[in-house]
Amino acid sequence: xxxxxxxxxxxxxxxxxxxxxxxxxxxxxxxxxxxxxxxxxxxxxxxxxxxxxxxxxxxxxxxxxxxxxxxxxxxxxxxxxxxxxxxxxxxxxxxxxxxxxxxxxxxxxxxxxxxxxxxxxxxxxxxxxxxxxxxxxxxxxxxxxxxxxxxxxxxxxxxxxxx
Numbered sequence: 001x002x003x004x005x006x007x008x009x010x011x012x013x014x015x016x017x018x019x020x021x022x023x024x025x026x027x028x029x030x031x032x033x034x035x036x037x038x039x040x041x042x043x044x045x046x047x048x049x050x051x052x053x054x055x056x057x058x059x060x061x062x063x064x065x066x067x068x069x070x071x072x073x074x075x076x077x078x079x080x081x082x083x084x085x086x087x088x089x090x091x092x093x094x095x096x097x098x099x100x101x102x103x104x105x106x107x108x109x110x111x112x113x114x115x116x117x118x119x120x121x122x123x124x125x126x127x128x129x130x131x132x133x134x135x136x137x138x139x140x141x142x143x144x145x146x147x148x149x150x151x152x153x154x155x156x157x158x159x160x161x162x163x
């Protein structure tokens with residue numbers, strides 16, 4: 001995919017939104033050093049181009065509910081497009097799977113799963129296995145503590161890429 005053509009003001013807008021979430025017109029303009037109307041027009045253009053997918057709050061889950069987080073690597077038996085499509089469609093409908101990436105190399109997928117207990121996690125995996133999704137093997141890694149979980153530093157990535 002061809003990267004979007006962004007100037008310094010666009011990048012400042014995206015970085016401010018990434019750091020602070022949804023902002024008022026005046027606050028966004030203040031943070032990026034533009035007047036409100038042109039800033040908001042740029043924001044609207046970036047949003048329309050699909051560069052802003054949404055907003056979320058970073059919730060301290062452990063302070064609200066006792067939950068188990070498990071990282072799971074999955075390898076499929078067969079590597080036809082239909083096999084990947086079936087597995088991915090199933091996973092997209094599981095609210096317990098909060099992240100799933102397709103990988104090259106030893107495993108086909110790495111998923112992050114959050115459930116109310118390890119027993120609930122095992123029930124989820126049992127259900128996945130009974131659905132005949134073509135899972136050859138899976139490995140589980142129980143998260144004991146979260147060391148770092150952040151969004152990528154957009155300004156740094158762009159600077160390092162020479163843009």
